Amino acid sequence: MPPTLTRRQVLDLRVHAQQIGRAEGSPADTAVLDLGVQDTGPDGGRWALALRGVAADAGELSTVWTIRGAPHLYRRADLPGVAAATAPFSDADAGKRIFDAAKPLKAAGIANLEGLDVVAAAMRSVVTAPMVKGEMSGRLTELLPAPYLRSCRPCDATHVHEMPFRLAALRAGLELEPGTSPPVLRPVPGLVPADTVPPHLDVVRGYLRLLGPATPKLVAGYLDAPVADVQARWPEDAVEVPVDGERRWLLAEDAARLDDVPPATGVSLLGPFDLFLQARDRSLLVADPARAKAMWPVLGRPGAVLADGEVAGTWRPRKTGSSLAVAVELWSPVPHEALTAAAERLAAFRGVVLKDVHID
Numbered sequence: 296m297p298p299t300l301t302r303r304q305v306l307d308l309r310v311h312a313q314q315i316g317r318a319e320g321s322p323a324d325t326a327v328l329d330l331g332v333q334d335t336g337p338d339g340g341r342w343a344l345a346l347r348g349v350a351a352d353a354g355e356l357s358t359v360w361t362i363r364g365a366p367h368l369y370r371r372a373d374l375p376g377v378a379a380a381t382a383p384f385s386d387a388d389a390g391k392r393i394f395d396a397a398k399p400l401k402a403a404g405i406a407n408l409e410g411l412d413v414v415a416a417a418m419r420s421v422v423t424a425p426m427v428k429g430e431m432s433g434r435l436t437e438l439l440p441a442p443y444l445r446s447c448r449p450c451d452a453t454h455v456h457e458m459p460f461r462l463a464a465l466r467a468g469l470e471l472e473p474g475t476s477p478p479v480l481r482p483v484p485g486l487v488p489a490d491t492v493p494p495h496l497d498v499v500r501g502y503l504r505l506l507g508p509a510t511p512k513l514v515a516g517y518l519d520a521p522v523a524d525v526q527a528r529w530p531e532d533a534v535e536v537p538v539d540g541e542r543r544w545l546l547a548e549d550a551a552r553l554d555d556v557p558p559a560t561g562v563s564l565l566g567p568f569d570l571f572l573q574a575r576d577r578s579l580l581v582a583d584p585a586r587a588k589a590m591w592p593v594l595g596r597p598g599a600v601l602a603d604g605e606v607a608g609t610w611r612p613r614k615t616g617s618s619l620a621v622a623v624e625l626w627s628p629v630p631h632e633a634l635t636a637a638a639e640r641l642a643a644f645r646g647v648v649l650k651d652v653h654i655d
Contacts, residue, residue, distance in 0.1 A: 299537040300553070302579055305508065306604040310559035312505050312549070313570055315601065317348040322355050322370050327570050330501035331367030331377070334358055338566035338598060338612070338641070340368040345644050346563050357483070358471040362498070363519050364392075364461035365568075366471055366478075373496060378465050378488035380496040383408065384524040389462075392519050396445075396456035403442035411463045414443060414455065418467035418480075425472060425481040432460065499528050500546060506574045508536045508543035516575040538579075559604025562633040564621070564641050567596035572606075580606050586626055600637075602629045612641070618650040625654055 300308075313327055314320065322328055325347055334340030340358070344350075357371045361381040369377045383389035389407035390397040400410045414435070421434045435455045436444060447454050454460075468486040472479040494500065502514045511529060515522040533544040536553075565571055572590070574580060581587040589609060590599060597609035600623060608625035621638040635652050642649035 299540060300508065302539060303604075304553070304556070305538055305579065307559045308549075308553070308556050309506060309571060309574070310601075310604045311556050312507075314347045315559075315563060315565075315571060316346070316561045320348040322349060325349050326505060328356075328368065328370055328373075329495050330498065330505055330570065331361055331369055331381070332570065333362075333568040333573070334366045334368050335568045336566065337645070338564075339568060340366075342566050342641070342644055343569050344368070345640075346565070346569075358473055359465045359469075360461040360471070361465060362517070364458050373493075374465075374470075374483060374486055375489040376493040376496045378486070379490070380492045380498055381465070382488065383411075383462075384520060384528065388520045388524045391521055392462060393456065393458040396443075396459050399442040403440075405442055410443065411459060411466060414439065414459045414463035415466035418463055418469060419482075422467070422469055422480055422482060425479050427475075428478045428480065431480060435460075497528075497530075499525060500530050503530065503533060503544065503546050504549060505570060507545045507549065508538050509576070510543055513575040517573065561603070562629060562637050563601045564610055564637045565599040565601050567598050569599070571601065572599055583626075589624070597624075600625065600629060600634070602627070602633070614645070614647065615650070617647050619645060619647045620651040620653060621649070623652060623654045 310316070314325065325344065327343065327347065332340040332343050355371060356368050357374055358366050358368055359374070359377065361367045361377065383392055386407050389411060393407060397407055400407060417435050417438045418431070421438070422431055432454050436453055439455060443455055443459065444453050445456050464480060466488070468483050469480045470483050472481055498518060499514055502517055503509055511522050511525045515525045518525070530546060532547040534547045534550050536543055536545045536550055572580070577587055577591060581590050590597070590606065597611050599606045600608040600610055605627065607627045607629050608623055610621055610623045613620040613622055619642045621641065623634060631654070634654070638652045639649050
């Protein structure tokens with residue numbers, strides 16, 4: 296068994312595996328696109344890719360609802376494999392992922408996977424050209440029977456349950472038009488899920504590779520899947536790698552390279568939903584409970600100041616017209632010039648001028 300890894304070694308490993316701070320790359324050689332890059336908010340998927348040296352042409356990427364029903368970026372060429380890789384592992388898994396929508400399906404004697412297929416078939420029949428989500432939802436309400444629908448008080452209307460709506464979209468061969476709000480969905484011509492999951496898109500392996508060392512419980516938390524389903528798909532080549540005395544696992548090929556992982560360096564402004572912050576062992580990233588609460592509030596997440604592999608504080612953008620100010624709350628010292636350089640990069644990405652970096 297390899298020697299126990301320290302917290303610091305784990306952080307270095309993740310920064311290295313996720314290629315944070317890489318000077319230049321392409322979608323083809325960008326590891327986080329195997330697991331999907333969450334595209335939420337103005338500093339979402341494409342900012343995460345920019346921090347890894349990727350300035351991708353929009354045509355190379357596709358945005359689809361996958362893990363936890365969130366929009367994620369993938370290589371367009373990978374979509375058949377992604378559809379297979381991100382599908383529920385079992386009917387129990389499907390029921391967990393669709394949350395409260397499972398109860399009326401069960402009452403009507405409809406299996407969860409069958410329910411997703413019914414919603415997907417209805418979507419496929421409705422969306423033959425780009426269609427805004429609201430119109431699509433209204434059309435589905437007319438087509439689907441009561442077990443698939445819910446009463447929405449804020450809208451004073453009846454809708455399809457949200458999670459089946461999102462999780463069935465890729466099954467229906469639909470992607471999201473980039474940058475649309477409200478979302479616009481459109482068909483991907485000829486998209487059919489792959490018969491088998493390509494190894495590089497396997498979500499359990501992907502978590503271990505990019506957010507390991509990990510446990511089945513941590514992977515299940517990331518996927519919203521039952522732990523038993525993750526354990527049933529645990530890679531045969533996963534090896535035990537203790538972290539500060541706790542049993543965890545890495546893929547064997549990654550464990551063999553631990554001595555070659557360099558210390559993380561540099562300062563980056565990670566977006567609120569950057570993969571580095573999506574690890575389910577949040578206490579390893581931010582040990583102090585009050586700081587963790589500030590980093591992951593229920594609503595309105597800030598971004599993270601990542602300095603030499605450590606979460607050194609939070610940041611929030613303040614955009615006014617064509618200028619951008621960045622408000623930073625630091626928990627540990629970070630050179631002001633490095634923060635300014637990171638903020639300048641963000642402003643350039645947004646196509647605005649940096650006005651100020653305000654440090655609390």
